Amino acid sequence: xxxxxxxxxxxxxxxxxxxASAQTERQDDRRELNEDRRDxxxxxxxxxRDGVVTRGEQQRLNRDHREVVQDRRDLHFDRARxxxxxxxxxxxxxHGARPGFWYAPxxxxxxxxxxxxxxxxxxxxxxxGFYVQDWGFYGLRPPPPGYRWIYADGxxxxxxxxxxxxxxxxxxxx
Numbered sequence: 763x764x765x766x767x768x769x770x771x772x773x774x775x776x777x778x779x780x781x782a783s784a785q786t787e788r789q790d791d792r793r794e795l796n797e798d799r800r801d802x803x804x805x806x807x808x809x810x811r812d813g814v815v816t817r818g819e820q821q822r823l824n825r826d827h828r829e830v831v832q833d834r835r836d837l838h839f840d841r842a843r844x845x846x847x848x849x850x851x852x853x854x855x856x857h858g859a860r861p862g863f864w865y866a867p868x869x870x871x872x873x874x875x876x877x878x879x880x881x882x883x884x885x886x887x888x889x890x891g892f893y894v895q896d897w898g899f900y901g902l903r904p905p906p907p908g909y910r911w912i913y914a915d916g917x918x919x920x921x922x923x924x925x926x927x928x929x930x931x932x933x934x935x936x
Contacts, residue, residue: 798829869913877914890912894918
């Protein structure tokens with residue numbers, strides 16, 4: 763039992779900086795997107811200041827607008843867009859749908875359990891480690907203190923970290 767406790771503490775010590783760096787990178791990306799949008803608005807105002815927007819200025823403004831839209835799209839998971847996950851490190855091992863399996867980003871393929879996911883029940887122990895590192899990418903709200911989002915059979919589940927009690931579910935989310 764003591765060895766298991768040491769292993770859990772060591773895992774937490776290693777995983778915490780990784781999770782923090784992923785969130786820091788996301789914040790930096792959002793900050794950069796906001797700066798790009800601000801620059802785009804300033805360029806647009808400057809181009810219209812003299813009352814005439816030349817063809818070259820309009821092309822540059824359109825190109826900048828497309829880049830900002832693409833950057834914004836890259837910061838969010840879009841269920842309607844099949845490839846919105848492409849290029850993300852946690853999806854590197856994904857090779858398409860496999861019958862009888864679901865894919866946990868960053869953790870690989872897992873057999874489908876057909877567990878009855880609903881509020882008020884406890885997450886099976888086998889699922890409690892599949893933490894969602896970048897909940898903002900998937901459009902999930904920030905977990906309250908003491909709670910974690912996990913991947914579970916293609917669903918997102920908000921569970922109490924200490925007990926595994928399910929507080930919320932987003933079914934068939936990815």
